[in-house]
Each structure stands twice: as structure tokens, then as C-alpha cells.
Amino acid sequence: MGLDKPPNRPVKTADTIFGIVEFLLESGGSGVKEIAESQDLAQSTVHSHLATLLDHEYVVKEGTTYRLSLKFLDHGMEIRERLRLTRASQRIIEELSDDTGEVVWVVVEEHGQALYLLKSSGENAVQTRGRVGRRTTMHDIAAGKAILAHLPDSTVDDIIESFGLPERTEKTITEREALYQELKKIRDQGYATNDGETTEKVRAVASAVLFEGEVCGAVGIAGPKHRLTGKKFHDSIPSKILEAVDTIELNLEYW
Template sequence: MMVRRLSQSMGLDKPPKRSVKTADTIFGIIEYLLETGGTGVTEIAASQDLAESTVHSHLATLLNHEYVVKEGTTYRMSLKHLDHGIRTREELLLTQAGRPVIDELSNDTGEVAWVLVEEHGKAVYLLKSTGEKAVRTRGRIGKRTSMHDIAAGKAMLAHLPESTVEDIIGEFGLPERTENTITERDELYEELETVRERGYAVNRGETIRKVRAVASPIIWEDDVCGAVGVAGPKHRMSGDRFTETLPKKVLEAADTIELELEYR
């Protein structure tokens, strides 16, 4: 069993020149159902620029395969997707190696601890452990987000090939989340160089103004396969704790996960 490395190919997969139109339509419907939390045929047809009969046929197929449920005239996603997601996560070696480590990290720091991976140019929240003082953040298991504005994302970007980083920037840009977000390519590259030199990355309120984070890359067999970090409110993530104590703890956590991966 192998760790899922990034998006299998160390970055963005190149889309095929041709795709299957029916599959594109089905996934468009699925994405819309996820976005709305559930809706009817008429609304889906209008949003996807499809005939209602076409939408009804696709929904009937999804219903037959138990990927949606129907409540009156409303369709929504089924929990079958949850089964697939959990099974995929639990099969990853990184999940097995990382879970006990972030449990210890969150207990030790009192903050929320995460393990994230990169997939298709996005950071994906893989594991979470909540300390006794942890505050709620925008992260949630399975969420896919931009990489340039979070500590774990920058920790991984710093160890990807420059061509891959360029592909990611070209595809998603460097959108501004707060006034602290890095939005210039040269500034990001300077930040990534600093990450490589000191071994960890920080988020100085770049996603949410009053939330900071520290993260370290997880390197296995010379490839970055994820990142581990802690996040918390600005008033606790400051001073020596932010610049010395927490970086030391996430570096130790990353080392432990790497050793676990090696010996598993």
C-alpha cells in the first residue's frame, strides 16, 4: 500500500484534449447539488443549461446507483460519497502514520492540528485533531483550498518542482484572502525559499486575519507527500511561541511521521 503522492504525478494533471460529454454533464450536476445542498430538476436544468428531460435522466441514473437521494421533488447527494471518501483516506499510509502524531501535537499545544496533502494543485485537509483550546477555522476534513495563503500549502509548494509551482499559479492565480495574503509571484518565491531554509512555513493571518498557523512539510523518499501543522488565534500564536516553540513542535511532528512512513 503506497502513500497517495500529491495528484499522483507531482502536481497538476494535464486534462485530456477530449472528454466524455455525458460524464461532464453528470459531474456538473453533482457539483451543483453539492453547492446548493439539494434542489429540483428545473433549477438544475437552468444552472447547467440543459433540458429538464436530460437532467431527469441523469438524476435517475445517479438515483439507481445510490449516489443521490430524492425527497419529494428535491434531489441531494447521498452518503455513498462519504463511504468512498473515508475508505480512500483510510487506505493512505499517510493517514495511518499521521493520526497518532497529530493527536499528540494537538494535546501538547492545545490548538487544532492538521495533516494536509496536495491534489490537483489544491491543498486537501486529510486529518484533524482538536486540542482543548482550539478555535474553529475554515478548515474541514476533505476541503480543497488554495495553497499560497496557508502554512501547510506553502510548506508543500516549497518542495515541489518550480515548473509545478508555475503550473499551479497559472491555473489558480494568487487570490487575495486578506490584506496579508501574498499575491505577487516574486514575493511568493522569496517566501518559499525561506521555508526551505528554515524547514517550516507560517501563515500570518493570510487566510483569516486573526488566525495564524505553522506547518512543516512531510518528506518521504525525497518527495513531499504532505504537511503537518497547527493553527490558532493570533493572540496565542505570537512572540516566541509563534517563532520558536510551535515551529520546533511541528518539525518534530513531521520527523516522526516521516520515520513512521519509513518503517511501515
């Protein structure tokens, strides 16, 4: 299993529309002139594509500014709710966040990146880099490493080739061989840790969720370094996550 390969003959019109959509997402909204300049297109071409997106309700026009509509939210929420992993884990991560007081994430792999699928915040939860729907590299977060540990080596190689191993902090794994050693350790102990590899003052613990012999995601807990210390970081939090994952995997069998 490797990363999905792009088609040999991409459709130019589709490329143009998705380029406009991505720019509107990054900019938060722009006028025709700015969009045309960013995409190296004629303003008349941009206007035609925007008219199509507007007609299908994928953009909203406010004066001379176009922005993406909440129709994308509707699609994303519907897709998420259809996933078996969502239904099997939602209640479990809520119980886990209540128990630990920290933020709990369910993360999945899509197109070689980690995607934050679900979040549940305990009473002491702190804000981290993650947000539901966000995509990020896999090698520097606990949940991403937990997933990588259960993917074929060929897929891991493809992911590294596509996204590299960028350094987030001084503790980030940036060498391929070091990553493979870490993944073996994760398989042996059953969970992954992140000791300041993404953000210096944040630690996390995560374990992969397996279904029918394949990894379908991971559950992770993140919190400030001063709270996730000693036995809590290396024993009690991993134990709670492993228990939660066992329940989720059981739910997947009957959902």
C-alpha cells in the first residue's frame, strides 16, 4: 500500500477551480483581481469560475469579495459522521477527557498526512497546534507516529519522500533511520510519545486503533509538560489510552 498517485491526465479546469478554492481558503476572502494575480489567470476566467462556484453555493459574495461558503463544513461533517471510527470512538474519548482532564484527539491518516478527526476537551485542557480538520506531518506528533508504526515500510517511505521529516523543535526526529527505530519501539510497547517534538512545552501519548488487521487511526492525549511527567507520562496515561483503544476496537467489531 502506497500513497495514491495523481492521474496521468489531470483536468485543467478542475485544477483551476481547486486553485481558486485553496487561495480563498488561505486568504480568507479576496476580490477577482487578487485571485487572478495569485493564480496567473485572466480576470474574465476567474470571474467565470467564481460564477460557477457561486451558482453551486460553494462561495459567498460580499460586495466585491468572495469567500468560501459553509457548504464545505456540511460536506466535511457528513463525511466524518459516516466513518465507523467516529461512531465507535466519540463517547470513549469524551469519557477519557473527563477522566484525565486533558485534550483527547482521534487522528487518521489521509494522503500521507495526519488529520485531526475528533477532539474532546477535559476541564484542564490546553490549546495545542491541533484543530479538527487540520492536516499536519506525521513524524512529529504522537498519534502520527502511532499510525506510521503500523503502516508498511513502503508506505512510510512514500510519506517521507512526499513530506520529508521537517524539524519542528530540537527534539523532532529528522533522520529516516532514527524514525524507523522509533517506530519499532512504538510497536513493541504499544504506544507512542511526543516529548516536545512539535511544541517544546507540550507532551502527548497515543496508541493506534487497529481494525481487521489494519490501522484506521490513533487516539492521543496532549497536555503541558509540567503536568504530563514521570509515572503519569510513562505509565498512567498510556494505560488509560490503551484501555480506551481496546474499547474502540471492540466497538468497531459490532458497529
